Amino acid sequence: MPATRLSAPVGMHDVLPPDSAAWAEAVTRFARLADRYGYGLAVTPILEHAEVFRRIGEHTDVVAKEMYELTDRSGRRLALRPEGTASVVRAYAQHRPTPPWKVWYVAPNFRYERPQRGRYRQHWQLGVEAIGAADPELDVECIALAWATATEMGVPALRLLVNSMGDPEERPGYLEALRAHLRRAGAGLGEAFLARVEANPLRVLDAKDPDWQEVIERAPQLAEHLGAAARAHFEAVQAGLRDLGIPYELAPRLVRGFDYYTRTTFELQTDVLDAAQNAVGGGGRYDRLVEEMGGPATPAIGFAMGVERLVLAAGLTGRVADRPRLDAFVIDALGPDGAREAILVLAELRAAGLRADRAYGGRSLKGQWRAADRARARYGVMLAPAELARGAVVVKDLASGGQVEVSRSALVGWLQARTAPAGAAPPPPPAAGEAVDP
Numbered sequence: 522m523p524a525t526r527l528s529a530p531v532g533m534h535d536v537l538p539p540d541s542a543a544w545a546e547a548v549t550r551f552a553r554l555a556d557r558y559g560y561g562l563a564v565t566p567i568l569e570h571a572e573v574f575r576r577i578g579e580h581t582d583v584v585a586k587e588m589y590e591l592t593d594r595s596g597r598r599l600a601l602r603p604e605g606t607a608s609v610v611r612a613y614a615q616h617r618p619t620p621p622w623k624v625w626y627v628a629p630n631f632r633y634e635r636p637q638r639g640r641y642r643q644h645w646q647l648g649v650e651a652i653g654a655a656d657p658e659l660d661v662e663c664i665a666l667a668w669a670t671a672t673e674m675g676v677p678a679l680r681l682l683v684n685s686m687g688d689p690e691e692r693p694g695y696l697e698a699l700r701a702h703l704r705r706a707g708a709g710l711g712e713a714f715l716a717r718v719e720a721n722p723l724r725v726l727d728a729k730d731p732d733w734q735e736v737i738e739r740a741p742q743l744a745e746h747l748g749a750a751a752r753a754h755f756e757a758v759q760a761g762l763r764d765l766g767i768p769y770e771l772a773p774r775l776v777r778g779f780d781y782y783t784r785t786t787f788e789l790q791t792d793v794l795d796a797a798q799n800a801v802g803g804g805g806r807y808d809r810l811v812e813e814m815g816g817p818a819t820p821a822i823g824f825a826m827g828v829e830r831l832v833l834a835a836g837l838t839g840r841v842a843d844r845p846r847l848d849a850f851v852i853d854a855l856g857p858d859g860a861r862e863a864i865l866v867l868a869e870l871r872a873a874g875l876r877a878d879r880a881y882g883g884r885s886l887k888g889q890w891r892a893a894d895r896a897r898a899r900y901g902v903m904l905a906p907a908e909l910a911r912g913a914v915v916v917k918d919l920a921s922g923g924q925v926e927v928s929r930s931a932l933v934g935w936l937q938a939r940t941a942p943a944g945a946a947p948p949p950p951p952a953a954g955e956a957v958d959p
């Protein structure tokens with residue numbers, strides 16, 4: 522009986538070549554950018570004690586409805602990470618590195634959501650956390666890095682929304698006013714609405730339910746309840762963004778999905794994604810979370826961007842697919858006795874930093890050229906008896922079909938002069954208004 526054909530869990534995806542090239546591009550670029558801004562890599566476990574994630578908010582959808590929890594063989598309650606900040610803050614509180622501590626990460630997150638385009642049960646995030654400074658200029662740096670990430674990758678029609686959540690002391694007064702409005706204006710919206718108003722009215726503000734939107738739009742705004750310090754901080758952040766020429770919009774109802782935010786919150790949206798999935802990234806300050814995680818009182822800020830959404834919005838898959846994937850493909854026309862030569866040429870090209878490959882399994886000449894095309898090589902380098910006897914190889918430009926003879930000893934230099942080092946040439950961003958690939 523044939524074995525059952527297995528597949529990945531619903532809402533979770535394999536990312537394989539050639540599409541994974543766009544991912545490699547996104548992650549590599551982000552790693553380079555974060556490095557330039559002074560952030561080091563942090564790698565934390567995918568599993569944490571479920572308690573770690575409860576600190577991001579018992580009443581958030583992510584914790585209350587979407588978390589993957591499990592009991593291990595010793596009876597510990599563990600959870601798969603649903604977001605990045607909690608794990609990094611836990612690591613900070615545990616190891617107490619010298620602040621300011623600036624780290625970046627790339628990691629999968631798990632949320633039991635209703636899967637749809639741009640929304641998955643496993644998604645990947647690129648992000649940073651900067652822990653140990655309350656300076657509004659750190660907020661500006663953090664937002665500037667998020668902005669650079671999206672713009673350098675070529676996300677079109679980008680919008681930066683900013684808001685301030687104020688300080689925790691200002692929250693009760695605002696929540697009081699918000700609750701009073703929601704109770705009054707939303708009396709007819711049913712049990713689920715009213716339960717959420719009582720449990721955590723902030724979580725009403727970021728709810729997507731279309732029936733609730735009118736009441737949400739008329740809700741009192743956080744900005745009206747900010748104290749002097751939070752207001753000055755927010756103004757300094759905006760001044761910094763203006764200095765850097767980063768355009769932003771004030772979004773008085775941007776509270777984001779977790780309970781830990783204080784002061785600055787921000788989100789990057791693009792009009793090229795569906796409205797419900799239009800956020801490519803977001804973040805904000807969380808000045809109390811380190812303490813709540815058992816560490817010393819330490820202000821901090823961070824952001825995360827969805828890799829799938831960045832790749833989709835920037836149309837990276839199509840742009841990266843158009844580039845040659847290899848600089849050279851070695852074609853062996855020497856027959857069985859010449860196999861060593863192909864191995865040597867290939868080793869030499871790779872040692873010189875060129876991206877090179879060959880076919881295996883004694884393929885016919887025609888089969889090897891076909892393999893070179895399929896591998897999206899820029900040049901075919903053919904080793905043939907007559908040319909090799911003269912100390913030369915045949916190099917064919919696979920796009921134009923043009924062919925030249927190149928001396929064997931000059932081959933590496935010849936190819937290097939005509940191919941860019943891997944990752945050096947960024948693919949051009951799509952023109953404004955250009956459609957993204959599905």
Ligand code: AMP
Nearest residue numbers: 639640641644800801802803826827830
């Ligand atoms: P969050 O941790 O919810 O603030 O999300 C940060 C970013 O991760 C969002 O702006 C999205 O780009 C991305 N993201 C969040 N949830 C999902 C999901 N279920 N599927 C794909 N991307 C997601």
